[in-house]
Amino acid sequence: MIPFPSLEREPIEAVEAEQGLLGAILVKPDLLDTISDYLEPHHFSRPGHGVIYHACQSLRKHSQVGDPITVRDFIANDWERAPIADASTGKEEALKYLKALVASVVSIANAPFYARRIVDLWLLRTLVDACVRAIDRAYTPDVDDGPDKQIETLESDLYSLAIAETDPDGWALPFDKVADLSVRQAEAARNKERDLIGVPTGFADIDYCLGGLQPSDLIIIGARPGMGKTALATNIACHAARLCKESSTREGAVVVFFSLEMSALQLGTRVLSGLAQVRSDDIRAGRINREDMDRLVEGRDILGSMPLFIDDTAALSVSALRRRALRLKRQHDVGLIIIDYLQLLSSEQGKRRSENRVQELAEMTRGLKILAKDVDVPVIVLSQLSRAVEQRDDKRPQLADLRDSGTIEQDADVVMFVYRAAYYHEKKEPRLGDDSSTEEVVAHELWQNKMNSIRNEALVSIAKHRHGATAMVPLHFDGRYAQFSNLERKNPWQREA
Numbered sequence: 001m002i003p004f005p006s007l008e009r010e011p012i013e014a015v016e017a018e019q020g021l022l023g024a025i026l027v028k029p030d031l032l033d034t035i036s037d038y039l040e041p042h043h044f045s046r047p048g049h050g051v052i053y054h055a056c057q058s059l060r061k062h063s064q065v066g067d068p069i070t071v072r073d074f075i076a077n078d079w080e081r082a083p084i085a086d087a088s089t090g091k092e093e094a095l096k097y098l099k100a101l102v103a104s105v106v107s108i109a110n111a112p113f114y115a116r117r118i119v120d121l122w123l124l125r126t127l128v129d130a131c132v133r134a135i136d137r138a139y140t141p142d143v144d145d146g147p148d149k150q151i152e153t154l155e156s157d158l159y160s161l162a163i164a165e166t167d168p169d170g171w172a173l174p175f176d177k178v179a180d181l182s183v184r185q186a187e188a189a190r191n192k193e194r195d196l197i198g199v200p201t202g203f204a205d206i207d208y209c210l211g212g213l214q215p216s217d218l219i220i221i222g223a224r225p226g227m228g229k230t231a232l233a234t235n236i237a238c239h240a241a242r243l244c245k246e247s248s249t250r251e252g253a254v255v256v257f258f259s260l261e262m263s264a265l266q267l268g269t270r271v272l273s274g275l276a277q278v279r280s281d282d283i284r285a286g287r288i289n290r291e292d293m294d295r296l297v298e299g300r301d302i303l304g305s306m307p308l309f310i311d312d313t314a315a316l317s318v319s320a321l322r323r324r325a326l327r328l329k330r331q332h333d334v335g336l337i338i339i340d341y342l343q344l345l346s347s348e349q350g351k352r353r354s355e356n357r358v359q360e361l362a363e364m365t366r367g368l369k370i371l372a373k374d375v376d377v378p379v380i381v382l383s384q385l386s387r388a389v390e391q392r393d394d395k396r397p398q399l400a401d402l403r404d405s406g407t408i409e410q411d412a413d414v415v416m417f418v419y420r421a422a423y424y425h426e427k428k429e430p431r432l433g434d435d436s437s438t439e440e441v442v443a444h445e446l447w448q449n450k451m452n453s454i455r456n457e458a459l460v461s462i463a464k465h466r467h468g469a470t471a472m473v474p475l476h477f478d479g480r481y482a483q484f485s486n487l488e489r490k491n492p493w494q495r496e497a
Helices: 015-027 029-035 047-061 068-074 091-103 108-139 147-162 175-191 204-210 229-246 264-276 280-285 290-304 318-332 357-375 387-391 407-411 421-428 438-454
Strands: 218-223 255-259 308-311 336-340 379-384 414-419 457-465 471-478 483-485
Touching (some): 015 047, 029 108, 047 068, 068 091, 147 318, 147 357, 218 407, 229 264, 229 308, 229 336, 229 379, 264 308, 308 318, 318 357, 357 407, 421 438
Parallel strands (some): 255 308
Antiparallel strands (some): 471 483
């Protein structure tokens, strides 16, 4: 049996570094301007030191001098909650301790080093706490707290810890910081050549409407079978991944594609077909010539160098998908997640079979929205639509057609529908025989003329946009290679037909 390590160890703290930093701040308050971006009061191991640091921050913010006397007066109400020192309980003891901090300053130049040391030790303490909690859960599990759930909780804690320095402890942001972030984002968008702050889709009008795919957004792409929602998603994935590889300014994104419907081989063949401009059915059947093969090899080399990952595990739960997404985020800095498709996700570990499908999907969409927010990347989720579309004369999708759950619309930041009129018109082809009448021949000619005119037409309807206006975006669709493209210009990576 592996011996269990003893947790009875010395505290992970550096009291002298905390004292040295606070003394330096009391001597030179403008040090706060360089360390307040990453050092917060809760990072100190001694609560009283955090109180002193908070007092210095507040005084600095209001352009007041932070010395032992002003700090002592500012924290008068905090003594009982967090004593300044282990034995300090009164004003004189507090003032004496603050003066001692000033007197103990060795070098103000060491202050930034002390600040980083304090944050590093806080991270280690938090890491130990997370592991101890995991150990406690493993030894005393709840009825519904199985290994998968425990692993998910620990990974979530570790991921939160990994990003804690930029988002310390999940504290609420004051509005002045939020407003400043908004201005910075606007300035960044203004200075970008493509006028986008989000991940580009490769479709000019969609990008113009959405500003690119925004971090933390849950984006639903809905369509009836055969409309091309997977094709649209793979087109977006390839554009973002290729732009990420080729751009020196870190445009685009590392992409992970969770394919619950098709195998990795099937999806890869479809993507390669579009890139090489060789029909996928010809690839599978081997009906390709030397020129086709050369294009396939060239396309393979391009795809092989793109930061695009495919996970084709079937019947993933949201929890399992979350664990994999967080791991890929840490390992490869994933910037876009695509899930094909929502209705193929499994209920949580199969434990809720008694619940109806609406409740299951409601839980799934909430979980996916939380994933998008936690990972801070756009999450595209494909969704089937209900059969109600087929029963209407106007078969263009509506929000009410989202299958099985109204919470899909509620949780989504963006809802887009894919519609191709040619899909339905093709089914209306009049039958011709040897004894067809003149009227039947004319009807077929009219059908054929319309089919030719709409064969490559596609419409992407942005039916919900939490951050802006809705829109109808016409696109070109080439069914031979399952490729969408702009009407005005094709994607820069798409071959000419």
